[in-house]
Amino acid sequence: MEAGNAKRNKELQIRHVYKSFRVDAENLEVLRDVNLEIGEGEFVSIVGFSGCGKSTLLRLIMGLDPVTEGQISIGENEVKKPSREVGMVFQEARLFPWSSIAKNVEFGISDKSLSKQEKKEMTRKYLELVKLNGFEDAFPAQLSGGMQQRAGIARALIGNPDILLLDEPFGALDAFTRINMQNEILDIWRKENKTMLLITHDIDEAIFLSDRIVIMSERPGTIQEVIRVESARPRDRGSEEFLKIRKHILKCFLGSSDIDLEYYI
Amino acid sequence: MNKAKNKYLSFFQIIIAPVFVLLLWLAVTEAGVVNTNILPSPVKVVKTFGALIESGKLWKNLSTSFFRVLKGFALGAVSGIFIGTAMGLSGSMNKILSSLVGILRPIPMIAWIPMLILWLGIGEKSKVAVIFIGTFWPVLLNTITGILSVDGKLLEVATVLEKSRLEVLGKVVMPSATPSIITGVRLGFGTAWTCVVAAEMIAASSGIGYMITYARELSQPDVVLAGVFTIGIVGLLIDAGLLRLQKKLLRWNYLRDERK
Incomplete structure (x- = not known):
């Protein structure tokens, strides 16, 4: 029910x-x-x-x-x-050029009740989902267009x-x-x-x-x-x-x- | 190997012009083409420079000027960033202050010196005030530009994710404005260094500008030149230091250049 x-x-x-x-x-x-x-x-x-x-x-x-x-x-x-x-993935990845990929994805979390550790764990999980594990510390400019868009998708999904x-x-x-x-x-x-x-x-x-x-x-x-x-x-x-x-x-x-x-x- | 070759080439390109000027200077003074009472030879200037260091005179005046710059610069940079951020963020704040900025900004800081001496006396305060004004404008204008040039598309990302105003300011607006703000700070430090010398040349009893004016009165062109070049070299070192700091702090902003 x-x-x-x-x-x-x-x-x-x-x-x-x-x-x-x-x-x-x-x-x-x-x-x-x-x-x-x-x-x-x-x-x-x-x-x-x-x-x-x-x-x-x-x-x-x-x-x-x-x-x-x-x-x-x-x-x-x-x-x-x-x-x-409602989450949104834009035509351009729209990542923050000054933040690492991990930080960009983490920006998608709006739930303030989560601890730092929980946020980190979630970020890891979603980076894995879009197959970007290993690129946590890279800046967006160092990634190809497709990889940037994956990060954009992870950022939209992480807020569930x-x-x-x-x-x-x-x-x-x-x-x-x-x-x-x-x-x-x-x-x-x-x-x-x-x-x-x-x-x-x-x-x-x-x-x-x-x-x-x-x-x-x-x-x-x-x-x-x-x-x-x-x-x-x-x-x-x-x-x-x-x-x-x-x-x-x-x-x-x-x-x-x-x-x-x-x-x- | 090619890289090493390029390195030598670029070093050569950097020093060729100053070396040429120095050799020309040496040639005309050694050949007796010019009166050495007006233009002393570079050898004499270097010797005087050494003597000034040895007597502690140069260091004393330089450090006096330097601390004046630090004080005025710190005040100017902080208030420039603060007011610039407010003006960049709030349209009404921008409207209220922009006419004032428009009138005050074109006034050369030298024009303020007589007034400031009248108000604050001949001592430290008037010097610091001049440097403050010199630093304030470039920092203010670059901060406003930086804040206003934030990409609307990135702001939309924050809106979609329901971020608070404070978070938008801290995580989107300020990082995006930082390259522009740092450029303003670099320009501001350059102006500050110019301002202190100008202020000291008009009225002071210590500092590198005072040293130059006093030497002119005593007709010591070698001391004047030693002072002038000290200003140039210190200015160059400071800017190089700030540039390095900028590249280190804003590595993301240089990634595109690195790729090339």
Whole structure:
């Protein structure tokens, strides 16, 4: 009973959310009537053109900006400001260049009741989770882009959020590192059992990782379609289902059906 | 081997210009091109320098000046960092003080000396006050710049993690502003050293600036030059020391250079 309650309490609900900005005395509508429910432990991706408002939506969920209309809540609680329930991984790792990797990861701990020793132990554990053990004392500038992003992920996870938001976290990485990181995040998702909401413009990434893919149209951003990916993980990027979904998503964006499927293998 | 070669080359490049000036100086004085009563030969200056050290005169004046600098510099740096941080953090504080800063800052510190002597007398206090003013401005301006240039994206990380204002100040704002603040402190020490000599030359009864002015009155150009070069060498040593300290404290800030 108790467990059931806890489960229901962590569901992310986005109901009739509108967001507009005032630009030069004109109203710019960025999001229009966005509705989405994400269950506990679910992996959902949002894909869309740049400027379709997906990052804005993430900022609203994070509580960094207020909604213009509608409601975003986690379980019973409406999101009004950043809270420990939601963690965020940014596109750039955003590490403090003056702190060691261990100190950067430790910065993610907001629980003040923990002792120094406990914090150290947690930091060690999460560095191990993202495979950065041995780099505790290195400065961010001494690490590659992929390793910096791992530290960013560890910092977001160490605070033990229920929901992890990922804002194009692998967008700045090269193709090989990106595929590597996708496997890693899948591994972390399995181990940590977090709800993950990923924003990406990489269609393959979305299909490879997600339970559901949300396709957003642009200006103003609305949810165009939600696609469920059923196949078991790890997914074969060349499988028929994978390519079928990929073709479908491309069709949504490019509005044409004569895309040569073979070309993309 | 290449590295050793480079080291010799860079040492050569560093000393070539001063050695050239020294040789030229030696040549014109030894050849009798210039009147040695106006420009004594470097050999004479070095001898005088030795004599000044031996008599303890140089050390006494130098240490007097140095302690004046330390006092004024400490006061100026601390208040510069303090007020600069307040101005950088609070927009209204910045607005309130910026017009005052705008009017006072362009005034050369030499212009303050007569006023300060009038207020504080000819002794220690007026000297320390001049040095204080000289140190204060570069530290203040660099502190404000440092605080204002904090990366908004890093601040957002702290916001997302629900950090308190105090924690944001201590763990994000101040570390990020430190390179700029230290640059301000280095510039401030340079100005402080200039200020003490200027203040002592206008009115004093001790110190390296006083030694130079007094020697001019007695028409001892060798003592004047020995004093002038002492100021230069001490200034160079202090800056080199501060630079080393800066690189040691802010190793992270030099990592990109190391990689190259």
